[in-house]
Amino acid sequence: xxxxxxxxxKNSKARSGILRTSHGDIRTPAFMPVGTRGSVKAMTPHxxxxxxxxxxxxxxxxxxxxxxxxxxQNGGGxxxxxxxxxxxxxxxxxxxxxxxxxxxxxREDGVEFASHIDGSKFFLGPxxxxxxxxxxxxxxxxxxxxxxxYPCSKSDAAKSxxxxxxxxxxxREQPLDDGQQLFGIVQGSVYQELREQSAxxxxxIGFEGYAIGGLSVGEPEEDLFRCVEWxxxxxxxxxxxxxxxxxxxxxxxxCVARGIDMFDCVIPTRxxxxxxxxxxxxxxxPVKAGRFSADFTPVDPxxxxxxxxxxxxxYVRHLLNVGEILGIRLLTIHNLHFYLxxxxxxxxxxxxxxxxxxx
Amino acid sequence: xxxxxxxxxKNSKARSGILRTSHGDIRTPAFMPVGTRGSVKAMTPHxxxxxxxxxxxxxxxxxxxxxxxxxxQNGGGxxxxxxxxxxxxxxxxxxxxxxxxxxxxxREDGVEFASHIDGSKFFLGPxxxxxxxxxxxxxxxxxxxxxxxYPCSKSDAAKSxxxxxxxxxxxREQPLDDGQQLFGIVQGSVYQELREQSAxxxxxIGFEGYAIGGLSVGEPEEDLFRCVEWxxxxxxxxxxxxxxxxxxxxxxxxCVARGIDMFDCVIPTRxxxxxxxxxxxxxxxPVKAGRFSADFTPVDPxxxxxxxxxxxxxYVRHLLNVGEILGIRLLTIHNLHFYLxxxxxxxxxxxxxxxxxxx
Numbered sequence: 047x048x049x050x051x052x053x054x055x056k057n058s059k060a061r062s063g064i065l066r067t068s069h070g071d072i073r074t075p076a077f078m079p080v081g082t083r084g085s086v087k088a089m090t091p092h093x094x095x096x097x098x099x100x101x102x103x104x105x106x107x108x109x110x111x112x113x114x115x116x117x118x119q120n121g122g123g124x125x126x127x128x129x130x131x132x133x134x135x136x137x138x139x140x141x142x143x144x145x146x147x148x149x150x151x152x153r154e155d156g157v158e159f160a161s162h163i164d165g166s167k168f169f170l171g172p173x174x175x176x177x178x179x180x181x182x183x184x185x186x187x188x189x190x191x192x193x194x195x196y197p198c199s200k201s202d203a204a205k206s207x208x209x210x211x212x213x214x215x216x217x218r219e220q221p222l223d224d225g226q227q228l229f230g231i232v233q234g235s236v237y238q239e240l241r242e243q244s245a246x247x248x249x250x251i252g253f254e255g256y257a258i259g260g261l262s263v264g265e266p267e268e269d270l271f272r273c274v275e276w277x278x279x280x281x282x283x284x285x286x287x288x289x290x291x292x293x294x295x296x297x298x299x300x301c302v303a304r305g306i307d308m309f310d311c312v313i314p315t316r317x318x319x320x321x322x323x324x325x326x327x328x329x330x331x332p333v334k335a336g337r338f339s340a341d342f343t344p345v346d347p348x349x350x351x352x353x354x355x356x357x358x359x360x361y362v363r364h365l366l367n368v369g370e371i372l373g374i375r376l377l378t379i380h381n382l383h384f385y386l387x388x389x390x391x392x393x394x395x396x397x398x399x400x401x402x403x404x405x
Numbered sequence: 406x407x408x409x410x411x412x413x414x415k416n417s418k419a420r421s422g423i424l425r426t427s428h429g430d431i432r433t434p435a436f437m438p439v440g441t442r443g444s445v446k447a448m449t450p451h452x453x454x455x456x457x458x459x460x461x462x463x464x465x466x467x468x469x470x471x472x473x474x475x476x477x478q479n480g481g482g483x484x485x486x487x488x489x490x491x492x493x494x495x496x497x498x499x500x501x502x503x504x505x506x507x508x509x510x511x512r513e514d515g516v517e518f519a520s521h522i523d524g525s526k527f528f529l530g531p532x533x534x535x536x537x538x539x540x541x542x543x544x545x546x547x548x549x550x551x552x553x554x555y556p557c558s559k560s561d562a563a564k565s566x567x568x569x570x571x572x573x574x575x576x577r578e579q580p581l582d583d584g585q586q587l588f589g590i591v592q593g594s595v596y597q598e599l600r601e602q603s604a605x606x607x608x609x610i611g612f613e614g615y616a617i618g619g620l621s622v623g624e625p626e627e628d629l630f631r632c633v634e635w636x637x638x639x640x641x642x643x644x645x646x647x648x649x650x651x652x653x654x655x656x657x658x659x660c661v662a663r664g665i666d667m668f669d670c671v672i673p674t675r676x677x678x679x680x681x682x683x684x685x686x687x688x689x690x691p692v693k694a695g696r697f698s699a700d701f702t703p704v705d706p707x708x709x710x711x712x713x714x715x716x717x718x719x720y721v722r723h724l725l726n727v728g729e730i731l732g733i734r735l736l737t738i739h740n741l742h743f744y745l746x747x748x749x750x751x752x753x754x755x756x757x758x759x760x761x762x763x764x
Contacts, residue, residue, distance in 0.1 A: 084723060088730040092715075113698060113723040121701050121719055129715050339472060342480050356451075356488050360480055364443060364472040371447040371730055 048227065048254065049074075049286050053397045058405050059278060059305035062396040065255075065286050067133040067185035068225035069125060072100040074286060074307040075396075077298070077389045078135060079382055080315065083108045084118075084128045087315045088371070088378045091130040097351075097379070098386045101133040101185075103310045106178055107142030110170075111161050115181045123183030135186035135310070137290075138175045138217070138231075141193045141259070152209070155216075156190070172213045176220035184226065188257065189217035191231045196264040203235035211247045218251050227254035229288060235260060236269045238276045245280035255308075256281045257288040262311075271300060278305035295328030295388055296404075302392055303403035314381035319374050321366040324384040325349070333359055333377060334366040345376075351383035352376070407586065407613065408433075408645050412756045417764050418637060418664035421755040424614075424645050426492040426544035427584035428484060431459040433645060433666040434755075436657070436748045437494060438741055439674060442467045443477075443487045446674045447730070447737045450489040456710075456738070457745045460492040460544075462669045465537050466501030469529075470520050474540045482542030494545035494669070496649070497534045497576070497590075500552045500618070511568070514575075515549070531572045535579035543585065547616065548576035550590045555623040562594035570606045577610050586613035588647060594619060595628045597635045604639035614667075615640045616647040621670075630659060637664035654687030654747055661751055662762035673740035678733050680725040683743040684708070692718055692736060693725040704735075710742035711735070 051063040065072040079086045079094055081102045086094050094102060104124055109115070121127035124134055143149070143159050150158040156171020175190040191210045194203050210233045222228060230248035234240030241258075248256060258277050261270050274289060281287055288308035289301050298309050314324065321334025325346040331338075333345055344354035345362060353362065353376040365373030395401035410422040424431040438445045438453055440461045445453050453461060463483055468474070480486035483493055502508070502518050509517040515530015534549040550569045553562050569592045581587060589612035593599030600617075607615060617636050620629050633648060640646055647667035648660050657668050673683065680693025684705040690697075692704055703713035704721060712721065712735040724732030754760035 083727050083729060084720070085729045085731045088734075090711075090731060090734070108727075112727050113719070117699050117719060117723070120699055121717060127717075127720055129720070340476050340479060352449075358480060358486075360472070360476060361443070361486055361488070364476070368442050368467075368471050370442060370444045371733065372444045372449060374730065375447075375449070375734075 049284065051284070055303070055396050055401045056399065058303035058401065058403055060302045060392075060396050060401050060403070061305070061307070062393045063307065065307070067101075067227065069131060069133045069185050070100070072133055072308075073393060075298075075302045075389055075392050076100055076308050077385045078103045078308065078310040080105075080310055080312045081128070081130075082312075083112065084124070086382075087319065088375045089382070091128060093379065094130070094382070095132065097382050098390060099132070099382070101135060102130060104134055104136045104182065104184065105142060106136050106139035106175060106182070107146065107170075109136075109182065110139060110168075110178050111163055115178050119181045125183060133185040134182075136179050136182055136184035136188065138188040138190040139170050139178070140175070140191045143170055144193050144195075154212075156213075172216035173220055176217055176222065180222050180226065183223070186255065187222060187226050187228045189214040189228060189230045189253070191233055191259060193260050193263070194233060194235045196235070198235045200235070200237050200240070203233075203237055203240055207233050207240050207244055211244065214248060215251050218253065229253055229255040229257050229286075231257040231259040231290070232277050232281075233260045236265055236273060238272075241273055241276045242280055245277050249280065249282060253285070255286040255288060257290050258306075259290045261289065262291040262293055267297065270297065271304065274301050274304045274306060295324060295385070298388065299392065299403050300405065303401070303405040314385045315378050318377035318381045321373070321377065323377055324381050328388075333362050335363070338363040339367075345380055346384075349380065349383065351380050353380040408643065410643070414662070414755050414760045415758065417662035417760065417762055419661045419751075419755050419760050419762070420664070420666070421752045422666065424666070426460075426586065428490060428492045428544050429459070431492055431667075432752060434657075434661045434748055434751050435459055435667050436744045437462045437667065437669040438744075439464075439669055439671045440487070440489075441671075442471065443483070445741075446678065447734045448741070450487060452738065453489070453741070454491065456741050457749065458491075458741070460494060461489060463493055463495045463541065463543065464501060465495050465498035465534060465541070466505065466529075468495075468541065469498060469527075469537050470522055474537050478540045484542060492544040493541075495538050495541055495543035495547065497547040497549040498529050498537070499534070499550045502529055503552050503554075513571075515572075531575035532579055535576055535581065539581050539585065542582070545614065546581060546585050546587050548573040548587060548589045548612070550592055550618060552619050552622070553592060553594045555594070557594045559594075559596050559599070562592075562596055562599055566592050566599050566603055570603065573607060574610050577612070588612055588614040588616050588645075590616040590618040590649070591636050591640075592619045595624055595632060597631075600632055600635045601639055604636050608639065608641060612644070614645040614647060616649050617665075618649045620648065621650040621652055626656065629656065630663065633660050633663045633665060654683060654744070657747065658751060659762050659764065662760070662764040673744045674737050677736035677740045680732070680736065682736055683740050687747075692721050694722070697722040698726075704739055705743075708739065708742065710739050712739040
């Protein structure tokens with residue numbers, strides 16, 4: 047077994063553990079910084095590692111378009127190409143094909159789409175996605191799925207789920223390299239029946255881990271929590287559960303309480319670039335705002351990240367205000383530290399029996 | 406004496422030494438990375454220090470406009486505000502007033518100008534510039550001068566020089582804080598007679614160091630070298646000589662041979678942001694170019710900077726190509742390393758008698 051649960055919470059479904067991969071262990075519950083195009087935005091891989099990340103996420107769609115799989119493969123695979131020697135999870139490209147590119151045609155074996163960069167046409171299906179992720183050399187490979195938009199009628203969601211299940215079965219049938227783990231993705235929009243059906247179908251196919259997809263796409267937060275609650279009971283307890291694209295700090299805690307082991311989200315890095323910092327218990331402050339122009343305290347006085355130990359709000363605000371890259375860098379460090387530190391706290395709490403949530 | 410010459414070249418005017426300041430020693434010949442708005446672009450102060458910079462330059466004009474002197478002063482001065490505890494040289498703001506802002510009126514006591522940011526009006530003269538630089542707390546303060554454009558007729562240059570000398574004398578008469586050193590700036594465009602006159606007038610006023618200004622403004626390289634040759638003999642040998650805004654690696658070497666001790670230039674950081682790297686003996690390569698997309702060698706195989714030790718041209722090219730900040734960061738590190746390493750080489754060569762130039 048590559049996944050080992052080490053502690054369980056008595057009052058919730060929260061658990062802590064270790065997911066073993068070819069490039070090292072992932073301590074769970076884990077947050078995966080997003081390195082869309084082969085870089086966690088504004089960060090060096092060494093900085094990401096120093097912040098305590100065990101694993102980063104790469105986007106198959108973006109890397110497939112630029113620089114292209116051939117270059118990454120010739121460069122020794124994604125780990126070597128980007129200088130990150132720890133685990134990498136790659137998504138399947140499905141989500142970006144449906145959200146970013148111009149769709150041309152959905153076929154039984156995949157999707158014809160036009161690149162959001164220059165309109166050139168490509169085809170991506172389970173076969174292609176698995177081949178790309180094999181060539182990238184990801185430690186955790188995601189099955190190719192269709193992600194439903196929100197809102198989505200139940201009949202549309204059911205139709206989409208039928209395709210998704212066939213594509214995920216086809217993904218499972220593709221060859222992967224030794225040491226690569228394949229995760230299935232539960233879909234079904236906000237419908238309990240479909241989520242349950244999807245989970246059961248995937249478990250029947252059999253994967254090394256199970257993700258919950260199609261959330262954080264605009265639905266109310268209560269739907270997010272409910273979908274997780276509906277789905278987790280149908281997933282094997284001894285496999286890792288990954289909630290894709292979620293979320294805010296309190297959502298992460300609530301979903302850990304509902305049995306989730308892995309998260310990824312662009313929020314900490316994206317908000318940093320917009321001049322917003324996470325502080326305290328997960329509140330945000332707009333450091334870029336004029337009211338901080340003469341505030342000579344750290345971004346978060348209780349924080350011990352590089353930004354907070356060395357610089358003031360007034361300085362970071364000035365940098366953001368005049369468009370200096372260093373401002374973005376400092377808030378990115380701060381926000382990723384906040385998220386990774388949150389996961390560290392959550393793991394410790396689960397281990398020593400003090401984990402809490404609003405569940 | 407705060408400036409101590411430690412070695413002299415036998416075949417040229419090159420010399421190495423130490424310039425002592427309130428925030429530590431500057432090894433000369435020195436290159437000063439430019440931190441225009443309180444940040445060496447894309448870099449943390451710790452990274453700049455780790456690259457071996459002894460001193461950085463701050464721009465009075467930019468800092469005066471944003472965040473404003475009051476904020477920096479309330480933040481404990483420029484060193485504390487930006488988190489750089491080593492020496493800082495600030496320019497007088499004169500150059501930017503004449504090159505960036507919309508001039509409104511030149512008066513006997515300074516210049517009325519409209520900010521290039523929002524058009525709001527300000528006044529800057531020797532009195533104001535010295536007060537700002539005192540409030541910033543710079544270790545080396547530059548006298549307020551008028552920088553002539555290129556080309557400039559001899560009569561215009563002579564008229565400008567007359568104003569400059571009066572402004573520099575007025576700068577000298579302003580109070581500075583203990584430990585702050587004031588440097589005068591030789592002007593006179595490309596005219597030997599005016600350069601000589603300017604140098605003599607400044608020496609008569611008396612400064613802790615002497616800069617040569619008004620060069621690297623578009624004149625042919627031979628004019629640059631000639632102006633330095635014409636000026637240095639009239640400067641006190643026991644004071645530091647600073648060539649403002651210069652230049653390319655070979656120009657730095659040639660000007661060291663002509664008796665220059667200090668340089669600043671935006672070229673290494675600016676070219677990095679444009680995707681260009683210095684390699685070998687000072688040649689440049691456009692790393693952003695498509696021909697490097699599958700080049701898995703370092704930016705400069707002979708270089709031991711963070712970028713070259715950890716990443717390939719193909720990766721850096723990809724980052725630049727898709728607009729990732731990390732690409733800019735890596736080339737900025739590389740180019741600053743190139744410049745600071747060049748100065749290190751030059752100092753060693755002077756000390757062990759192997760310094761060479763085309764002089």
